[in-house]
Amino acid sequence: MRLRVTTWNVNSIRLRLDQLALVVERVRPDVLCLQETKVEDARFPFDAVRGMGFQHVFVHGQKTWHGVATLSRLPLSGCEAIRWCNVEDCRHAVCRLPGELELHNLYIPAGGDVPDPEVNPRFRHKLEMLEALAAWFEARRRQAERVILVGDLNVAPLPTDVWNHRALLDVVSHTPVEVEALERLQRSLPFVDAVRTKIPPEEKVFTWWSYRARDWRRSNRGRRLDHIWLSPDLAPYLVFVRIDDWVRDLERPSDHVPVTAELDLPDSWFGDAAVRS
Protein backbone atom coordinates (compact mmCIF):
# COMPACT_ATOMS: atom_id res chain seq x y z
CA MET A 1 0.00 0.00 0.00
CA ARG A 2 1.64 3.16 -1.22
CA LEU A 3 0.99 6.27 0.84
CA ARG A 4 2.25 9.61 -0.43
CA VAL A 5 2.20 12.45 2.09
CA THR A 6 2.92 16.09 1.21
CA THR A 7 3.39 19.08 3.51
CA TRP A 8 3.18 22.64 2.22
CA ASN A 9 3.02 26.04 3.89
CA VAL A 10 0.67 27.53 1.32
CA ASN A 11 0.62 31.09 2.76
CA SER A 12 -3.12 31.69 2.20
CA ILE A 13 -5.06 28.83 0.67
CA ARG A 14 -7.66 31.12 -0.92
CA LEU A 15 -5.01 33.01 -2.86
CA ARG A 16 -3.25 29.80 -3.90
CA LEU A 17 -6.09 27.53 -5.08
CA ASP A 18 -4.88 27.32 -8.68
CA GLN A 19 -1.36 26.47 -7.51
CA LEU A 20 -2.78 23.92 -5.10
CA ALA A 21 -4.55 22.18 -8.00
CA LEU A 22 -1.33 22.21 -10.01
CA VAL A 23 0.67 20.73 -7.12
CA VAL A 24 -1.98 18.04 -6.65
CA GLU A 25 -1.90 17.22 -10.36
CA ARG A 26 1.89 16.96 -10.54
CA VAL A 27 2.71 15.46 -7.13
CA ARG A 28 -0.43 13.32 -6.65
CA PRO A 29 -0.36 13.17 -2.83
CA ASP A 30 -2.78 10.89 -1.01
CA VAL A 31 -2.63 13.21 1.97
CA LEU A 32 -1.80 16.90 1.80
CA CYS A 33 -1.03 18.82 4.99
CA LEU A 34 -1.24 22.59 4.65
CA GLN A 35 -0.08 25.34 6.97
CA GLU A 36 -0.80 29.07 7.04
CA THR A 37 -4.19 28.58 5.43
CA LYS A 38 -5.14 32.00 6.88
CA VAL A 39 -8.86 31.34 6.78
CA GLU A 40 -11.67 30.69 9.22
CA ASP A 41 -13.18 27.21 8.96
CA ALA A 42 -16.53 28.62 7.74
CA ARG A 43 -14.78 30.26 4.78
CA PHE A 44 -12.53 27.32 3.91
CA PRO A 45 -12.76 26.39 0.18
CA PHE A 46 -14.15 22.90 0.82
CA ASP A 47 -15.72 22.52 -2.65
CA ALA A 48 -12.45 23.38 -4.39
CA VAL A 49 -10.39 20.83 -2.47
CA ARG A 50 -13.07 18.16 -2.93
CA GLY A 51 -12.84 18.87 -6.64
CA MET A 52 -9.12 18.06 -6.41
CA GLY A 53 -10.00 14.60 -5.11
CA PHE A 54 -9.80 15.14 -1.38
CA GLN A 55 -13.10 13.86 0.02
CA HIS A 56 -11.80 13.87 3.59
CA VAL A 57 -10.81 17.22 5.04
CA PHE A 58 -10.00 18.37 8.54
CA VAL A 59 -9.59 22.10 9.04
CA HIS A 60 -8.34 24.02 12.04
CA GLY A 61 -8.22 27.62 10.97
CA GLN A 62 -8.64 31.19 12.11
CA LYS A 63 -8.96 34.61 10.55
CA THR A 64 -5.84 36.28 9.10
CA TRP A 65 -3.10 34.14 10.63
CA HIS A 66 -1.81 30.60 11.03
CA GLY A 67 -4.25 27.73 10.42
CA VAL A 68 -3.66 24.12 9.34
CA ALA A 69 -5.67 21.79 7.12
CA THR A 70 -5.30 18.09 6.37
CA LEU A 71 -6.69 17.00 2.98
CA SER A 72 -6.97 13.29 2.25
CA ARG A 73 -8.10 10.83 -0.41
CA LEU A 74 -8.24 8.18 2.34
CA PRO A 75 -10.75 8.33 5.19
CA LEU A 76 -9.72 10.37 8.20
CA SER A 77 -10.92 9.51 11.68
CA GLY A 78 -10.39 10.68 15.22
CA CYS A 79 -9.35 14.15 14.07
CA GLU A 80 -8.62 16.70 16.71
CA ALA A 81 -7.24 20.20 16.98
CA ILE A 82 -4.72 20.71 19.73
CA ARG A 83 -3.91 24.12 21.18
CA TRP A 84 -0.65 24.84 22.95
CA CYS A 85 0.73 27.41 25.40
CA ASN A 86 -2.75 28.68 26.36
CA VAL A 87 -3.17 30.70 23.19
CA GLU A 88 -5.91 30.42 20.60
CA ASP A 89 -3.55 29.97 17.63
CA CYS A 90 -4.49 27.18 15.21
CA ARG A 91 -1.24 25.30 14.78
CA HIS A 92 -1.77 21.57 15.28
CA ALA A 93 -4.14 19.02 13.74
CA VAL A 94 -4.00 15.28 14.45
CA CYS A 95 -5.79 12.73 12.27
CA ARG A 96 -5.88 8.97 12.10
CA LEU A 97 -5.53 7.26 8.71
CA PRO A 98 -6.30 3.66 7.71
CA GLY A 99 -3.60 1.29 8.85
CA GLU A 100 -3.69 2.79 12.33
CA LEU A 101 -1.48 5.64 11.22
CA GLU A 102 -1.42 8.82 13.28
CA LEU A 103 -0.68 12.00 11.33
CA HIS A 104 0.35 15.27 12.97
CA ASN A 105 0.15 18.48 10.94
CA LEU A 106 2.09 21.28 12.67
CA TYR A 107 2.81 24.95 12.25
CA ILE A 108 5.45 26.08 14.76
CA PRO A 109 5.62 29.86 15.39
CA ALA A 110 8.16 31.70 13.25
CA GLY A 111 9.44 33.44 16.37
CA GLY A 112 9.91 37.08 15.37
CA ASP A 113 13.25 38.74 14.72
CA VAL A 114 15.11 38.86 18.06
CA PRO A 115 16.40 35.45 19.20
CA ASP A 116 16.05 36.21 22.91
CA PRO A 117 13.12 34.70 24.86
CA GLU A 118 13.53 37.36 27.57
CA VAL A 119 12.76 40.28 25.29
CA ASN A 120 10.81 38.67 22.42
CA PRO A 121 7.53 36.97 23.38
CA ARG A 122 7.19 35.38 19.94
CA PHE A 123 10.56 33.67 20.27
CA ARG A 124 9.62 32.58 23.79
CA HIS A 125 6.36 31.15 22.44
CA LYS A 126 8.24 29.22 19.74
CA LEU A 127 10.56 27.61 22.29
CA GLU A 128 7.69 26.88 24.68
CA MET A 129 5.61 25.17 22.01
CA LEU A 130 8.55 22.99 20.96
CA GLU A 131 9.19 22.09 24.61
CA ALA A 132 5.52 21.33 25.27
CA LEU A 133 5.30 19.09 22.20
CA ALA A 134 8.46 17.25 23.21
CA ALA A 135 7.11 16.59 26.70
CA TRP A 136 3.77 15.44 25.24
CA PHE A 137 5.36 12.94 22.83
CA GLU A 138 7.75 11.72 25.54
CA ALA A 139 4.78 10.95 27.77
CA ARG A 140 3.12 8.99 24.91
CA ARG A 141 6.28 7.20 23.88
CA ARG A 142 5.02 3.69 24.71
CA GLN A 143 2.07 3.89 22.30
CA ALA A 144 4.06 5.83 19.73
CA GLU A 145 3.87 3.54 16.74
CA ARG A 146 2.97 4.40 13.14
CA VAL A 147 3.30 8.14 13.74
CA ILE A 148 3.93 10.68 10.97
CA LEU A 149 4.71 14.28 11.92
CA VAL A 150 4.86 16.90 9.19
CA GLY A 151 4.74 20.63 8.91
CA ASP A 152 6.42 23.98 8.91
CA LEU A 153 8.55 23.60 12.01
CA ASN A 154 10.29 26.94 11.32
CA VAL A 155 13.67 25.55 12.39
CA ALA A 156 16.52 24.54 10.09
CA PRO A 157 18.49 22.10 12.27
CA LEU A 158 21.57 21.11 10.27
CA PRO A 159 24.37 23.39 9.03
CA THR A 160 23.41 22.27 5.51
CA ASP A 161 19.77 23.24 6.13
CA VAL A 162 20.69 26.89 5.62
CA TRP A 163 22.59 28.72 2.89
CA ASN A 164 25.26 29.94 5.34
CA HIS A 165 25.56 28.23 8.71
CA ARG A 166 27.88 30.79 10.35
CA ALA A 167 25.92 33.78 9.10
CA LEU A 168 22.64 32.37 10.42
CA LEU A 169 23.76 31.24 13.87
CA ASP A 170 22.11 34.32 15.39
CA VAL A 171 19.20 34.45 12.96
CA VAL A 172 15.86 33.10 14.17
CA SER A 173 15.27 29.63 12.66
CA HIS A 174 18.89 28.46 13.03
CA THR A 175 20.01 29.58 16.52
CA PRO A 176 21.48 26.89 18.77
CA VAL A 177 18.67 27.20 21.33
CA GLU A 178 16.00 26.54 18.67
CA VAL A 179 17.94 23.69 17.14
CA GLU A 180 18.27 22.12 20.60
CA ALA A 181 14.53 22.50 21.21
CA LEU A 182 13.77 20.91 17.85
CA GLU A 183 16.23 18.09 18.55
CA ARG A 184 14.53 17.44 21.87
CA LEU A 185 11.23 17.14 20.04
CA GLN A 186 12.84 14.80 17.52
CA ARG A 187 14.31 12.64 20.29
CA SER A 188 10.96 12.49 22.11
CA LEU A 189 9.64 9.46 20.21
CA PRO A 190 12.24 9.43 18.66
CA PHE A 191 11.40 10.59 15.15
CA VAL A 192 13.38 9.84 12.00
CA ASP A 193 14.00 12.82 9.70
CA ALA A 194 12.66 11.32 6.44
CA VAL A 195 14.30 13.81 4.06
CA ARG A 196 17.73 13.30 5.61
CA THR A 197 17.56 9.53 5.29
CA LYS A 198 17.37 10.01 1.51
CA ILE A 199 19.52 13.12 1.05
CA PRO A 200 22.94 12.98 2.77
CA PRO A 201 23.51 15.58 5.49
CA GLU A 202 26.47 17.00 3.54
CA GLU A 203 24.10 18.19 0.84
CA LYS A 204 22.30 21.51 1.16
CA VAL A 205 18.50 21.19 1.08
CA PHE A 206 16.07 24.09 1.30
CA THR A 207 12.27 24.30 1.36
CA TRP A 208 11.86 28.06 1.89
CA TRP A 209 13.29 31.11 0.19
CA SER A 210 12.57 34.65 1.37
CA TYR A 211 10.30 36.89 -0.67
CA ARG A 212 12.88 39.62 -0.23
CA ALA A 213 15.50 38.24 -2.61
CA ARG A 214 15.58 39.79 -6.06
CA ASP A 215 16.26 36.39 -7.64
CA TRP A 216 15.56 33.57 -5.19
CA ARG A 217 17.16 30.86 -7.34
CA ARG A 218 20.28 32.82 -8.22
CA SER A 219 21.02 33.99 -4.66
CA ASN A 220 19.71 30.65 -3.26
CA ARG A 221 19.62 31.96 0.30
CA GLY A 222 17.23 29.25 1.43
CA ARG A 223 16.47 27.31 4.57
CA ARG A 224 14.97 23.86 5.27
CA LEU A 225 12.04 24.77 7.53
CA ASP A 226 9.49 22.16 6.40
CA HIS A 227 9.88 18.61 7.61
CA ILE A 228 8.52 15.07 7.43
CA TRP A 229 9.30 12.89 10.43
CA LEU A 230 8.49 9.22 10.96
CA SER A 231 8.32 7.02 14.02
CA PRO A 232 11.13 4.42 13.86
CA ASP A 233 8.76 1.58 12.90
CA LEU A 234 7.72 3.47 9.75
CA ALA A 235 11.20 4.49 8.61
CA PRO A 236 12.00 1.18 6.82
CA TYR A 237 8.99 1.70 4.55
CA LEU A 238 10.12 5.07 3.20
CA VAL A 239 10.56 4.81 -0.59
CA PHE A 240 11.43 8.35 -1.67
CA VAL A 241 11.19 12.01 -0.82
CA ARG A 242 10.82 14.93 -3.18
CA ILE A 243 11.03 18.69 -2.82
CA ASP A 244 9.10 20.51 -5.52
CA ASP A 245 11.06 23.72 -5.80
CA TRP A 246 9.54 24.54 -9.20
CA VAL A 247 6.52 25.73 -7.17
CA ARG A 248 8.63 28.67 -5.98
CA ASP A 249 8.83 29.86 -9.62
CA LEU A 250 5.07 30.12 -10.14
CA GLU A 251 3.49 33.55 -10.37
CA ARG A 252 2.84 34.96 -6.86
CA PRO A 253 4.20 31.86 -5.10
CA SER A 254 4.27 30.86 -1.47
CA ASP A 255 7.70 31.38 0.04
CA HIS A 256 7.63 27.66 0.99
CA VAL A 257 7.59 24.69 -1.42
CA PRO A 258 5.92 21.28 -0.99
CA VAL A 259 7.87 18.44 0.63
CA THR A 260 6.70 14.89 -0.08
CA ALA A 261 7.44 11.40 1.24
CA GLU A 262 6.16 8.12 -0.13
CA LEU A 263 5.82 5.05 2.07
CA ASP A 264 5.29 1.49 0.84
CA LEU A 265 3.42 0.03 3.79
CA PRO A 266 2.40 -3.60 4.42
CA ASP A 267 -0.98 -4.39 2.81
CA SER A 268 -1.87 -6.37 5.93
CA TRP A 269 -2.15 -3.12 7.88
CA PHE A 270 -5.05 -2.00 5.69
CA GLY A 271 -7.23 -5.08 5.49
CA ASP A 272 -9.85 -4.91 2.73
CA ALA A 273 -9.04 -1.28 1.98
CA ALA A 274 -5.70 -2.33 0.48
CA VAL A 275 -7.32 -4.48 -2.19
CA ARG A 276 -8.38 -1.55 -4.37
CA SER A 277 -4.84 -0.13 -4.54
Add this chain to the structure above:
DNA sequence: ATGGTAGGTATCCTA
Protein backbone atom coordinates in the same frame (compact mmCIF):
# COMPACT_ATOMS: atom_id res chain seq x y z
C1' DA B 1 25.44 46.84 7.48
C1' DT B 2 21.08 47.43 5.64
C1' DG B 3 16.75 46.63 3.67
C1' DG B 4 14.60 44.14 0.83
C1' DT B 5 8.58 41.40 -0.26
C1' DA B 6 4.09 39.24 0.64
C1' DG B 7 -0.71 38.39 2.72
C1' DG B 8 -4.74 39.78 5.29
C1' DT B 9 -7.00 43.35 6.66
C1' DA B 10 -8.03 47.91 7.07
C1' DT B 11 -3.20 51.04 8.01
C1' DC B 12 -0.11 47.86 10.42
C1' DC B 13 0.85 43.27 12.02
C1' DT B 14 3.18 38.85 11.07
C1' DA B 15 6.09 36.13 8.37
